[in-house]
Amino acid sequence: MVAGGGAGARARGETGPALAVGRAGTAELRRHNRALVLRHIRAHGPCSRATVAAATGLAKAAVTGIVGELVEAGLLTETGTAPAAGRGRPGTLLRLADETAAALGVEVNVDYTAVVAVDLSGRPVFSEVLPPAGPAPARPYGVSPGGAAGRVRPGAVADLVRELAGRLRDEGRRLLGVALGVPGLVDTESGVVRDAPNLGWRDVPAARLVAGALGDGDVPVLVDNDANLAVLAEAAGGAARGARSAVYVTGTVGVGAGILMEGRIVRGVRGYAGEVGHMPIAGAEARCGCGRTGCWEAVVGLDSLMRRAAPDLPAPALPYRAKIEALVERARAGDGRVLAALDHHGRRLGRGAAVLVNLLNPEVLVLGGDFTDLAPWCLPPLRAELAAHVLAPALGGCAVRPSTLGPLAAAQGGAARQVDRAFAALHTAF
Amino acid sequence: MVAGGGAGARARGETGPALAVGRAGTAELRRHNRALVLRHIRAHGPCSRATVAAATGLAKAAVTGIVGELVEAGLLTETGTAPAAGRGRPGTLLRLADETAAALGVEVNVDYTAVVAVDLSGRPVFSEVLPPAGPAPARPYGVSPGGAAGRVRPGAVADLVRELAGRLRDEGRRLLGVALGVPGLVDTESGVVRDAPNLGWRDVPAARLVAGALGDGDVPVLVDNDANLAVLAEAAGGAARGARSAVYVTGTVGVGAGILMEGRIVRGVRGYAGEVGHMPIAGAEARCGCGRTGCWEAVVGLDSLMRRAAPDLPAPALPYRAKIEALVERARAGDGRVLAALDHHGRRLGRGAAVLVNLLNPEVLVLGGDFTDLAPWCLPPLRAELAAHVLAPALGGCAVRPSTLGPLAAAQGGAARQVDRAFAALHTAF
Structure with missing residues (x-):
């Protein structure tokens, strides 16, 4: 031409x-x-x-x-x-130089705190799932005062990061950066958590708090939605390994998603993309903790499942792992009520998953959070629902898989991202 | 550091x-x-x-x-x-050199064909909305034989492109490329329309047919989903001008979406992203033309609206524009039934729009297709529904606007894309 x-x-x-x-x-x-x-x-x-x-x-x-x-x-x-x-x-x-530096990722969750430190090659230096950071007395959903207190104390998270940084320093490692993953809306530019209702955080300047606790202005601190960090980790070396387009759906108390399209996180104009939990796709009878009706979270959150599967258990009083373990144990034992509830749960999950697959045509849909442990029972009905409601032939090539990184996914993704950032910063530093 | x-x-x-x-x-x-x-x-x-x-x-x-x-x-x-x-x-x-070249965009639709030719500066050489290309006798949804015939004849589209190319040649212009927009699933690599149910196209090798009709293997032909091309045009110079993140929702017989995130079309792994019409977000009582239940399209498609707003009109026999014009005329005249139906329609639109806004956090949501003409009545209830169901404060910064390019959007976007491609190809051609 x-x-x-x-x-x-x-x-x-x-x-x-x-x-x-x-x-x-x-x-x-x-x-x-x-x-x-x-x-x-x-x-x-x-x-x-x-x-x-x-x-x-x-x-x-x-x-x-x-x-x-x-x-x-x-x-x-x-x-x-x-x-x-x-x-x-x-x-x-x-x-x-894998011995002399490390990056730290921390996922802050209402049920646990996951921490992962990785070296320059991305290999773990340590990784642990800890109890939630300094839980304050539980408050009703969404009424926590701006940034002060809630179910998880921001100050306790900052203290934990300082402690972990000290541990790395004692091992002779320079801290390349810290990444915080939280279940909620994050302004990634400023590092302010706008709204993480299950943590009780509103307008919490998380990056500033962590940097302050470290007392070292040179260590970069990033804050992101937990599912965004998790999908990066799963695509780098987990259930979506090698995929350029993947969606990670995580469920604990709330439900969130991280969307990776052609290798990049889809953030939207203010970084609020991925709020699947409050997609209005359930009926008006589904009352959500956020005060709205019809939210997907209201029918696929763990609370909803517990009520249906095991109404005899005192769910609100039980720690997260205890709930999941009780369900898994009963399902394995063939408890009819639990099995029926998990089948129902899988179909409701599939409804929302079909929205995501029709809309985004991902290569892999990863089930994280409590969906991972429940996958043996939820996946078959979920797949059936997808087959019924996805327009593209053969689900548009989408594989559905449980997370392989489990509760460490977001922390791992955050740490890896800080390694990448350190390399990228170096590219422009001279 | x-x-x-x-x-x-x-x-x-x-x-x-x-x-x-x-x-x-x-x-x-x-x-x-x-x-x-x-x-x-x-x-x-x-x-x-x-x-x-x-x-x-x-x-x-x-x-x-x-x-x-x-x-x-x-x-x-x-x-x-x-x-x-x-x-x-x-x-x-x-x-x-604006006088010596042009690119051609064609939107193939069951209700009309839009054609736009632009010069190197992106200015229109001509733009027209024509009757549908060679409509074949209507067939029931989805049973058309592979690639042969349907409601719109692929051969008639190829003939139209040849005719338009001749017109440009007669004006002394070199044809830089042709872009075809169709309402359906497109394999953009091969230019094959996998499934455009409302056209009656299955596995139609549209790019090859058009190139064959042109008889010039050097003219690049691209085929894409109509809404993908439309969102590019609206973001370049329409209702989403300057936005890096926008979603274009178009409704005629079917409902589709084009998703632009950080300046790039979100296509997913096989190019099937944007299939909003069949998101299962309506109740089981909503029976869709595709044979499924619960599809959004079943409750926000034009057929559904016509049944509710104007059951006295013989909708199936009316051309597209006649239906829209009848509704607009009655709404302007204050017809209570039509106004109530449009309010209901707006709320149902808002339900799906809330899914898109929660999930993608776009800067602009553009209403195209028949939603554009109905916007004066549908937008207020749609906005109310968004306010009720979007988690991010202030809709996450999302503006909702009717298309300003109307039925020409996809053809315009396609032509502009071929100009961009011609420039990009030049960058690597020496």
Whole structure:
């Protein structure tokens, strides 16, 4: 379509690389080349400078310069020598400096707190599921005063982060960053939790509180919706491994979703995307804790399931795990009431899942939170409902899978994101 | 956080621009610089080579080379001279060659066919709403044989495109590309319409049919869901102008949506995203034309509205515009039954809209198709329903607006997309 002969040749003659770089071009190239080198060593290390040069097409002198920067920044380290390739000298091997840095992810939940620290390669340094952080006396839904107190105390979360940072420092690791995942609406720009009703948080400046507790303004702190962080982790190395489009649906007290489309989190204009819990898809008889009627959460939240499956249990008084374990135990024992309730639950889940699959055509739908443990019983009716209500043939290629990262997903995703950010920041830091 | 001193300085010394470019870097730079030049002239033309050089930071010789390529490819043209700036010579002005090329967009619909041709600047060459293309005898929903016939004949669409291409050729314009928008599931890679039930199309190789009719394998043909193309147009210059996140909901016989998030169409893994019509959010009593129950389309499609608002009219026998005009006329006249039905319709629309807004947090929700004409009566109840069912404060910043491009939106978006593609292809063509 386009004639490339004369004009193209003329342009090639006139605009050699040095000319075409221009002023802005130089810095951009530097970042680009640094990213090339890092990406190669992250993916293929340990490897020598010569290997990096061959794989990236960069000049050896350029690679040597970039590697020097990265070693000095504490992100690369030398590790023995490689056998000489062909006639060359033996090369020093390079790899990520996994012993000297770590990123921390924390999921704050009304039922538990999950913490994960990872090294530069994304391998866990530690990961734990702890009791909820400093629970304050329970209050009715949504009436907690702005930012002060609620079911989970923000100050207790900040204290926990400081304690974990100290643990990493004692191990000789630099803290690359902290990521907080919370079940609610988050202003990711400012790190303020706008509304996390089940935590009792309204307009809580979570990033500022954590940074204050750390007493180190240089450690970046990000706050995000828990399901957003979880879908990143599941797509990186969990139930949606390798998927570019995935939806993670998590259910505990509330129901939320993280949406990944073509490798990016769908956030919407103010970061509020993924509020599936309050999609008005149930009947008017479904009264939600938020005061509305018809919310999906009102019929697929754990409270609703407990009432139907095990009305004899004192659900409000039981800890989260105890409820799930009781249901799983009874289901395994063949309790007819529980099995019928889980079948009903699976169909109601499938109704909302069909909305998501019709609307977003994901490659994988991941069931997280308590849906993970209940998947053996809920998945068959859920799949049947999907088959009945999804327009695209063969569910549009969508696989439905329980989470493989379980309660650690959001914390893991947050920590990994801070590693990525540290690398990305490095690309622009010189 | 990162020490940039010694190592950074060393790297800067060792990796000058020429070195750092490497082999892969040259071609990439060339594309990048070509894009810079084109983007500037598209946005700010007419302008001189010197202005382009100053604005982009490129060397004047480089700009001259690139401009030469673009003039030769028929995309730029010279247009008079600019007054000398400072001590420089007067410069020849450059602008897009708007007289010599055009792209064509066609929306195929069961009720009408919309056609739009635009020049390189995106200005319309012509735009028309025509009767449906070669309607075949109506068949029951979904039983049309694979690709052969249905309510709209694919061959008639191909014939129409050939005719329009001839018209552009007669005006001395090169056809940059054709975009077809259809209400249904499209495999955008292959240009095959998988399922457009209201057209009666199943597995119709629409791109191949159109290319065949044109008899010119060099003209790119793309096929996409109509609402995907429409949301691009509305965000470029319609009701969602400037929005990076928008959802376009269109209703005629069926209901569909185009989803734009951070400037990109959300397609999902197989391009089936946006199937809002069959979200199971209505009650079991809502029987849909697709054979399912509970589909949103079953309660917000035009057929459902006509039954409730004007049961005296012979809806199935009336053309699309006649139905809408009858409703609008009666609503204006204060017909109580029609007004009550439109209020009810608005609330049902709002139910589904609340699902979309909770899930996607768009900046703008655009009502297209027949929703546009009915907006004066449907918008207030729709907004009330949104206020009642969206969790984010102030609807998460979402504005709800009727389409400003009307039935031309998808055709306009398709034509504009082919112009963008022609520019993008040029970036990589040398």
